[in-house]
Amino acid sequence: MxxxxxxxxxxxxxxxxxxxxxxxxxxxxxxLLICKRCRRVEQQFGLLRAAIRRCRDDS
Ligand SMILES: [Zn+2]
Structure with missing residues (x-):
């Protein structure tokens, strides 16, 4: 595991x-279907990616 x-x-x-x-x-x-902990990690990666994209759009 x-x-x-x-x-x-x-x-x-x-x-x-x-x-x-x-x-x-x-x-x-x-x-991710079976692992709650990794789902949370993936969510954070998603937020990170969204934040990076927002920064790029601003510049
Ligand atoms: Zn996991």
Whole structure:
């Protein structure tokens, strides 16, 4: 379980920089379905991304 959470957070982190492949996205989705903790992490990544986008739009 631990290694799966680690993998999931790695995928979320990489997803900020590049587009994840279909298998990676599926693995991440499946993990987020069962793991509340990683869902919260993903939400924070989403907020971060939205904030970054807002900054770029302003400049
Ligand atoms: Zn997890």
């Amino acid at each position: 631990m290694s799966t959470c680690k993998h999931a957070s790695e995928l979320m982190s990489q997803g900020q920089d590049r587009t994840l492949g279909p298998v990676e996205r599926l693995q991440l989705r499946l993990h």
